[in-house]
Amino acid sequence: DIQMTQSPSSxxxxxxxxxxxxxxxxxxxxxxxxxxxxxxxxxxxxxxYAASSLQSGVPSRFSGSGSGxxxxxxxxxxxxxxxxxxxxQQSYSTPxxxxxxxxxxxx
Amino acid sequence: xxxxxxxGGGLVKPGGSLRLSCAASGFTFSSxxxxxxxxxxxxxxxxxxxISSSSSYIYYADSVKGRFTISRDNAKNSLYLxxxxxxxxxxxxxxCAREGIVVVPAAMDGYYYYYYMDVWGKGxxxxxxx
Numbered sequence: 001d002i003q004m005t006q007s008p009s010s011x012x013x014x015x016x017x018x019x020x021x022x023x024x025x026x027x028x029x030x031x032x033x034x035x036x037x038x039x040x041x042x043x044x045x046x047x048x049y050a051a052s053s054l055q056s057g058v059p060s061r062f063s064g065s066g067s068g069x070x071x072x073x074x075x076x077x078x079x080x081x082x083x084x085x086x087x088x089q090q091s092y093s094t095p096x097x098x099x100x101x102x103x104x105x106x107x
Numbered sequence: 108x109x110x111x112x113x114x115g116g117g118l119v120k121p122g123g124s125l126r127l128s129c130a131a132s133g134f135t136f137s138s139x140x141x142x143x144x145x146x147x148x149x150x151x152x153x154x155x156x157x158i159s160s161s162s163s164y165i166y167y168a169d170s171v172k173g174r175f176t177i178s179r180d181n182a183k184n185s186l187y188l189x190x191x192x193x194x195x196x197x198x199x200x201x202x203c204a205r206e207g208i209v210v211v212p213a214a215m216d217g218y219y220y221y222y223y224m225d226v227w228g229k230g231x232x233x234x235x236x237x
Contacts, residue, residue, distance in 0.1 A: 046224060091221065091222040094157075
C-alpha cells in the first residue's frame with residue numbers, strides 16, 4: 001500500500017500570506033494526486049485533481065504542482081475562509097490513501 | 108443539484124450490525140463508481156470501500172474486509188454499506204463519495220485515467236460502544 005505523508009501537520013498563517021503544503025508518496029504515483037479541503041463538521045471538498053488541475057468553482061488562488069513522489073498545494077493569498085484542514089490523496093492504486101492532514105490556523 | 112445523502116448511522120454495541128444508505132440525486136448514478144470514506148473522531152480520512160458503476164468491481168480496506176459489504180441499487184439511485192461484527196474502532200463519521208474521472212490522451216498512445224472523489228455527502232455517524 002502507498003503511504004502519503006504531509007508536512008507540516010499544522011501551520012499558522014495570516015490573511016494575505018502565501019502558504020505551501022507538501023505531500024510525499026512512499027513510491028512514485030505519477031500525477032495521481034488529489035487535494036481536499038475540510039472545515040470542522042463538514043464533508044471534504046475537492047480542490048485539485050491530477051496534481052495540478054483546479055476543480056470547477058475553486059478559486060484560482062489554489063494551485064497544485066508536482067509529480068512522482070513530491071507534491072505541493074499552494075494558496076497564493078490566504079483568505080479567512082481558507083482556514084481549514086487539507087488532505088492529499090493518491091489515486092494511483094487501490095487502496096486509495098490519504099495523508100494525515102495539515103491543519104491551517106489563523107496566526 | 109448534485110447531492111448525496113447518507114443515513115442509517117447510530118449507536119450499536121460491539122459485535123452488532125448496521126446498514127448505511129446513501130441516496131444520490133442530480134446526476135446519472137448508474138454511470139459512476141462510488142466510495143465509502145470514514146473519519147474517526149479527531150482523526151483523518153480513511154477510505155473504506157468502493158464499487159464500480161455496474162457492481163463488477165468491489166474493493167475493501169483491509170481493516171473492514173470480511174466484515175463490511177458494499178452494494179448498490181442503480182434503479183433506486185442508492186449505495187449501501189452493510190457493517191457486521193462492529194468494533195469500537197469502527198466509530199466514525201461515514202461519508203459516501205462519488206468517483207469522478209478525467210481521461211487524458213497520453214503522449215505516445217493510450218490514455219491516462221485520473222480518479223478523484225468530487226461529490227461528498229454530509230456523512231452519517233456510527234458509534235460502536237457498549
